[in-house]
Amino acid sequence: MRIVLGVSAGIAAYKSCELLRLLTESGHRVRVVPTHDALRFVGEATWAALSGEPVTASVWDGVQCVPHVRLGQTADLVFVAPATADLLARAAAGRSDDLLTAVLLTARCPVVFAPAMHTEMWQHPATQANVATLRERGSVVIEPAVGRLTGPDTGPGRLPEPAELLRVAQRVLARGAGGLDPDMSGRRVLVTAGGTREELDPVRFIGNWSSGRQGYAIARAAAARGAKVTLVSANVALDDPAGAQVVRVTSALEMRDAVLAAAAEADAVVMAAAVADYRPETRSESKIKKAGPALPPLRLVQNPDILHELSTRRPRPGQVIVGFAAETGDVLANGRAKLAAKGCDLLVVNQVGGGLAFGTDDNEAVVLAADGGETPVPRGPKDNLADVIWDLVTSRLD
Ligand code: CTP
Numbered sequence: 001m002r003i004v005l006g007v008s009a010g011i012a013a014y015k016s017c018e019l020l021r022l023l024t025e026s027g028h029r030v031r032v033v034p035t036h037d038a039l040r041f042v043g044e045a046t047w048a049a050l051s052g053e054p055v056t057a058s059v060w061d062g063v064q065c066v067p068h069v070r071l072g073q074t075a076d077l078v079f080v081a082p083a084t085a086d087l088l089a090r091a092a093a094g095r096s097d098d099l100l101t102a103v104l105l106t107a108r109c110p111v112v113f114a115p116a117m118h119t120e121m122w123q124h125p126a127t128q129a130n131v132a133t134l135r136e137r138g139s140v141v142i143e144p145a146v147g148r149l150t151g152p153d154t155g156p157g158r159l160p161e162p163a164e165l166l167r168v169a170q171r172v173l174a175r176g177a178g179g180l181d182p183d184m185s186g187r188r189v190l191v192t193a194g195g196t197r198e199e200l201d202p203v204r205f206i207g208n209w210s211s212g213r214q215g216y217a218i219a220r221a222a223a224a225r226g227a228k229v230t231l232v233s234a235n236v237a238l239d240d241p242a243g244a245q246v247v248r249v250t251s252a253l254e255m256r257d258a259v260l261a262a263a264a265e266a267d268a269v270v271m272a273a274a275v276a277d278y279r280p281e282t283r284s285e286s287k288i289k290k291a292g293p294a295l296p297p298l299r300l301v302q303n304p305d306i307l308h309e310l311s312t313r314r315p316r317p318g319q320v321i322v323g324f325a326a327e328t329g330d331v332l333a334n335g336r337a338k339l340a341a342k343g344c345d346l347l348v349v350n351q352v353g354g355g356l357a358f359g360t361d362d363n364e365a366v367v368l369a370a371d372g373g374e375t376p377v378p379r380g381p382k383d384n385l386a387d388v389i390w391d392l393v394t395s396r397l398d
Helices: 013-025 044-051 067-074 085-093 099-106 119-123 125-136 162-174 213-224 252-263 306-313 331-342 382-397
Strands: 002-007 029-034 077-083 111-115 145-148 154-158 188-194 198-201 204-206 228-234 244-249 268-271 278-280 300-302 320-327 346-351 362-369 374-381
Touching: 002 013, 002 067, 002 099, 013 029, 013 044, 013 077, 013 162, 029 044, 029 099, 067 099, 077 085, 077 099, 077 162, 085 099, 085 111, 085 125, 111 125, 111 162, 119 125, 119 154, 162 213, 188 213, 188 252, 198 278, 204 278, 213 228, 213 244, 213 382, 228 252, 244 252, 252 268, 252 306, 268 306, 268 382, 306 320, 306 331, 320 331, 320 382, 331 346, 331 362, 346 382, 362 382, 374 382
Parallel strands: 002 029, 002 077, 077 111, 188 228, 188 268, 228 244, 268 320, 320 346
Antiparallel strands: 145 154, 198 204, 278 300, 346 362, 362 374
């Protein structure tokens, strides 16, 4: 596929070098179109060497090929990363005062903007109005990640990590000229991911094998479909999904607080996290020593069942609640019993053990519905299962 990688003048331009590499290694032909000021951050030679293509910011180079028209016309995807406040403003206004904005006007393929700027600039009504305009016209504008910005300050405005941007690009390309289908725009969703850790002392905990991959795929898919996503993440070592607001927790009790705080606003909740059913009755302030008088007893107390609590309370009318069940043995029978016991609307049942589910990129599941429906999802990428879940959720929300 032919991709135009637009780069505007933000410090995050350095991350786009890695994105460029990932795109070319995935077999795409990438033409980098920086703005004039972007070249102050990363020079022409770097882009040219990494892409193997000529690089210019000007409409006056190679005029005989009419690049300001041809590049946009022949692209399968235009991906602007980072997109600064100024670039978003110029794109929203329909200006064409450099090669990149001219490409944006001539492109008939999907266009994705990955904004990166300081929080104040992102939140300014002018920027938000420009983002709304671009989205109305069918462009995808990814929500910036939250975290450390150029200086010591933190907040929304970071460019998502290159591997996450690659996933967005792949998703748009896979879906063809329609780009991303924003069928979940205007929806707020809450997703949990990972596995809780219940501390015994400052160095030890009771935990589980959940990597968070499935929950992250679910959050990523909802963000790609236009939803506002809160991702409550327990002990996950993955890049934040592009467009999701990530709340980090450690234990089941912290997860409960985070979930209940966000659930009142959520149209749908997907509880993909593996939550510990028990925690140590007490957490020792100092390290438990081997050379004590006797083997210290490990007393456990039960954790709240967050999914059951949510399903009983129903904090928002019409909310769709989805649980997960990782099972061994008679997986379906266990799943049906769990669906009834939890009281949620959908339960994604998958088999664990023997290399299945935990820590892998693939998953295989059956989604059971409280109304009797049963949707088998054959073995495939966790991203596919994520989309099936959102299809089932959105059909219930409508
Ligand atoms: N869950 C929860 N709170 C808990 C335990 C589980 O919200 N304390 C949620 C999980 O996020 C998942 C679902 O409940 O969506 C099922 O988790 P699972 O561990 O399979 O269920 P349990 O109720 O713990 O049942 P069991 O361990 O007996 O199979």
